Amino acid sequence: MKCIEVKTDPPYQIWIGPALIGEIGKLIAPIVEDHSVVILSDMYVDPLYGDAVCTAIEDFGIEVKSIPFMVDESSKNLELVESLLRMLAQQSISRNDVILALGGGLIADVVTLTAALYLRGVKVIHVPTTLVAMLDAAIGGNADINIPEGKSMAGVCHDPSLVVADLDLLASLPDQEIKNGIGEIIKYAVIEKSDLYAKLKNHVGRTDMNDLEYIIGKCAEIKVGILAENPKSSQRGVLDLGLLVGQAIEIATDNAIDHGEALGLGMLVMAYGTGNSKTGDKIKVLLDKYGLMTTLDWPEREIVNAAMFKTSPTSRYTAVIPEDIGQCVVKRVTSRELMLIIRKGLSAIRPKKGSIKVGRRLHLLRRAKS
Numbered sequence: 001m002k003c004i005e006v007k008t009d010p011p012y013q014i015w016i017g018p019a020l021i022g023e024i025g026k027l028i029a030p031i032v033e034d035h036s037v038v039i040l041s042d043m044y045v046d047p048l049y050g051d052a053v054c055t056a057i058e059d060f061g062i063e064v065k066s067i068p069f070m071v072d073e074s075s076k077n078l079e080l081v082e083s084l085l086r087m088l089a090q091q092s093i094s095r096n097d098v099i100l101a102l103g104g105g106l107i108a109d110v111v112t113l114t115a116a117l118y119l120r121g122v123k124v125i126h127v128p129t130t131l132v133a134m135l136d137a138a139i140g141g142n143a144d145i146n147i148p149e150g151k152s153m154a155g156v157c158h159d160p161s162l163v164v165a166d167l168d169l170l171a172s173l174p175d176q177e178i179k180n181g182i183g184e185i186i187k188y189a190v191i192e193k194s195d196l197y198a199k200l201k202n203h204v205g206r207t208d209m210n211d212l213e214y215i216i217g218k219c220a221e222i223k224v225g226i227l228a229e230n231p232k233s234s235q236r237g238v239l240d241l242g243l244l245v246g247q248a249i250e251i252a253t254d255n256a257i258d259h260g261e262a263l264g265l266g267m268l269v270m271a272y273g274t275g276n277s278k279t280g281d282k283i284k285v286l287l288d289k290y291g292l293m294t295t296l297d298w299p300e301r302e303i304v305n306a307a308m309f310k311t312s313p314t315s316r317y318t319a320v321i322p323e324d325i326g327q328c329v330v331k332r333v334t335s336r337e338l339m340l341i342i343r344k345g346l347s348a349i350r351p352k353k354g355s356i357k358v359g360r361r362l363h364l365l366r367r368a369k370s
């Protein structure tokens with residue numbers, strides 16, 4: 001079991017390890033005091049773990065209410081946040097009550113934003129249930145939602161009061177979601193020097209609990225460390241490695257490509273597009289090893305347009321450039337320079353003619369339509 005102390009104001013702890021749900025009452029009691037807890041959870045996750053979390057909290061004499069709700073990428077928006085705010089008000093949740101987010105990254109984002117807005121901000125505790133949420137989305141307080149004009153274009157920063165990552169909850173996670181998490185771990189291996197890259201070259205999976213505890217902890221430490229060291233500076237932008245192009249790929253393919261895979265492709269585009277081919281090759285080795293996509297057959301224009309949407313012809317954009325493993329630089333570039341980087345990177349990851357992956361686009365289109 002690992003506990004990371006995050007020195008924000010006020011500070012909070014991130015607990016990582018197996019069998020933590022049983023401990024949750026004890027962990028949250030000092031935060032909740034004599035108030036109550038409302039669990040906002042994923043409709044699919046609630047039947048799996050909702051009762052266990054409720055019971056563990058009630059055993060400590062804390063009153064618990066539960067609100068499971070549906071969320072997917074297309075409903076991660078203000079309308080959903082408003083409906084949650086209204087449900088909290090209808091349940092008479094007070095300013096001193098504590099919201100507990102139980103679910104993956106979608107839940108972490110939507111619930112953090114809701115907690116930040118409700119009565120000008122109530123405490124939020126995260127019990128992440130996906131690898132992505134354990135090592136990234138539930139940590140650091142950043143939360144974004146989508147607006148019709150674009151993905152992740154509205155958000156807040158609202159630090160959690162506690163994060164409890166129980167590794168046992170990963171047992172029910174579909175393989176594709178583990179892959180998404182590995183995409184994020186590779187990002188952390190690339191953005192800061194650590195032993196993550198070497199660890200990933202050996203096999204890492206949900207059954208290697210000791211390794212997983214260490215790796216999630218390492219990613220969390222890197223994230224909170226970068227946020228703490230760069231409260232205002234643009235260097236915190238390294239956390240967005242691969243994200244701009246990754247999100248553009250998600251948008252262009254109508255989410256037919258998952259978050260973690262799109263992120264991996266985004267990192268490759270930024271490496272190859274900026275002439276850092278050796279780094280691109282090293283990232284590719286890891287993506288390949290864990291079965292994540294390394295080529296993309298999709299109209300370049302659609303991805304470039306989606307990526308450039310956030311820029312204007314005169315503005316400068318922050319590009320995160322992976323120069324080497326553990327060495328990323330944040331550089332201001334014009335939107336034209338950014339466009340050229342993306343084009344060059346996309347052309348480097350286009351499947352070679354005759355390659356088996358040329359059929360990928362058709363496959364994705366079918367997936368998108370089904």
Ligand SMILES: NC(=O)c1ccc[n+]([C@@H]2O[C@H](COP(=O)([O-])OP(=O)(O)OC[C@H]3O[C@@H](n4cnc5c(N)ncnc54)[C@H](O)[C@@H]3O)[C@@H](O)[C@H]2O)c1
Pocket residue numbers: 042044045048073076103104105106107109129130131132133136137138142143144152169170171172173174177180259
């Ligand atoms: N704010 C941040 O810093 C940050 C960082 C990374 C990702 N994100 C956001 O997180 C979202 C992706 O999150 P995600 O990858 O966790 O996916 P997710 O939250 O969409 O969950 C993926 C699927 O797994 C299911 N699920 C969750 N936990 C489960 C479990 N233990 N067992 C079985 N099924 C389970 C969910 O119901 C869902 O169907 C994106 O919207 C992304 O933008 C935010």
